[in-house]
Amino acid sequence: MRAVRMTSPGVLEQVEVPTPTAGAGEVLLAVGAVGLCHSDLHVLDAPPGLFPTPITLGHETAGTVEAVGAGVTGWTPGDRAAVYGIVGCGTCRGCLSGAENQCRRMPPGGIGLSRDGGLAEYVNVPARNLLRVGDMDLTQAAPLTDAGLTPYHAVELARPALRPGTFCVVIGIGGLGHMAVQILTATTAVRIIAVDTSVAALDLATRMGAHHVVQAGPEAVERIREIVGPAPDGADVVIDCVGVDATLTTARTVVSTGGRLLLVGLGGGTLPVRPVADAPPTLPLETSVEIPFWGTRAELQEVIALGRAGLINADVQTFPLERTPEAYDLLRRGEVHGRAVVVP
Ligand SMILES: [Zn+2]
Ligand SMILES: [Zn+2]
Structure with a gap:
């Protein structure tokens, strides 16, 4: 599959990589849309060692379930979902209180930050990070996961x-x-x-x-x-x-x-x-x-509810996957109005 990856610190490339398979507790999502965030620029500009490489960027993802791994219940191929981007440790005080955005063991981590993200045709995510979006347009659903x-x-x-x-x-x-x-x-x-x-x-x-x-x-x-x-x-x-x-x-x-x-x-x-x-x-x-950081899974469910009710709508400018570097350049120059969203 095609993926846009930070292949070494600061270097962004479109490459061919094997399509991942869903492991235990994971879901393979066919990416429908992924929003580009200023934080991606901070990741690209970060000193070597802060973020793993190579890594597929994209932490604002929505898509369609392609396959489910062992032990996953409640999701079947064809279901449409948005991805909660934070993967907390699950055991610290923050995570135990339901605020994974306060995880005390997390480096700046999550999907597209510490493991492969959505700037690809497919992305593998923990099943618990998915929330249903119904028939919502996926280019609208993706920005809700961070910009919303x-x-x-x-x-x-x-x-x-x-x-x-x-x-x-x-x-x-x-x-x-x-x-x-x-x-x-x-x-x-x-x-x-x-x-x-x-x-x-x-x-x-x-x-x-x-x-x-x-x-x-x-x-x-x-x-x-x-x-x-x-x-x-x-x-x-x-x-x-x-x-x-x-x-x-x-x-x-x-x-x-x-x-x-x-x-x-x-x-x-x-x-x-x-x-x-x-x-x-x-x-x-x-x-x-x-100093708020991202949000909780429960809050994302509420944001999706606002989106499905038509009360909030991201103003999106869409790009195909191969134009991702150009979209980042526009973002860096402050020339994106609303959200730049890549449709792989
Ligand atoms: Zn972001
Ligand atoms: Zn934690």
């Missing part, structure tokens, strides 16, 4: 603060951000302020339900302040889907006293914490900072 699940988990963490009529700022209207806006629209009555450098991304945010859009730049904080009011008031919740120094500065400058700042994007920025009175504070008092 990650902001959904962030919204779940912040939900007590997302009271009707309060303000939520979403920074970065890319793959995750455009889903965050829809999840907020579908499950809350907050006032959504979308922030991005790109006018096209802001137009997308408006179509997805954002009440206000603000172009990122030197005047962004002032524009947001005109909407949320002066400090110590501010945005009750800020979800930063970028996570570079500039976006974190905007986030901490507009969050309200007692607000919630959720750092979702892995942009490598630094957030200084200095809540004192004798120097300019970097964060308002009583502010919570959280």
Whole structure:
């Protein structure tokens, strides 16, 4: 079968590899769609040794069951499913509590991260990582597993603060951000302020339900302040889907006293914490900072339910498998609107 693999650190190639067979407890899935994620770029850019090679990338997968391994019940060929990407140890406190995204033994691991992922014609996954998607379009189902699940988990963490009529700022209207806006629209009555450098991304945010859009730049904080009011008031919740120094500065400058700042994007920025009175504070008092990671299996089931109900729809740009490197280049240059999805 054809697969797009990181053959050595930083090197992406389309290669022919043997089609895997489902082992005990595993299911062989014919890949219908796989979303491309900024995290894949971090994997490609990572220092040697952090991720195994060779490895088939792709951690945002949906497909059709091709074959089941020994001991697998409940799945038969032809069933359609989305893949929960995290493979936790199953025995630590995080996994035992049902939060495999808090696995304490996991290196940044999972399907397409520590074992072969979905950028291939077939992928082998543990049966317990599959969730049913019914007759949903697989190019819609695939992005739900990360671009949908990650902001959904962030919204779940912040939900007590997302009271009707309060303000939520979403920074970065890319793959995750455009889903965050829809999840907020579908499950809350907050006032959504979308922030991005790109006018096209802001137009997308408006179509997805954002009440206000603000172009990122030197005047962004002032524009947001005109909407949320002066400090110590501010945005009750800020979800930063970028996570570079500039976006974190905007986030901490507009969050309200007692607000919630959720750092979702892995942009490598630094957030200084200095809540004192004798120097300019970097964060308002009583502010919570959280670093959500992906989400839980139960949350993915809820995200799929929102997708099947038509309440959230990924804005997708599709590519055949052989154009995967080009799609990653577009993603790297910030030229993908919504989610790039490969259809093997
Ligand atoms: Zn991802
Ligand atoms: Zn664990």
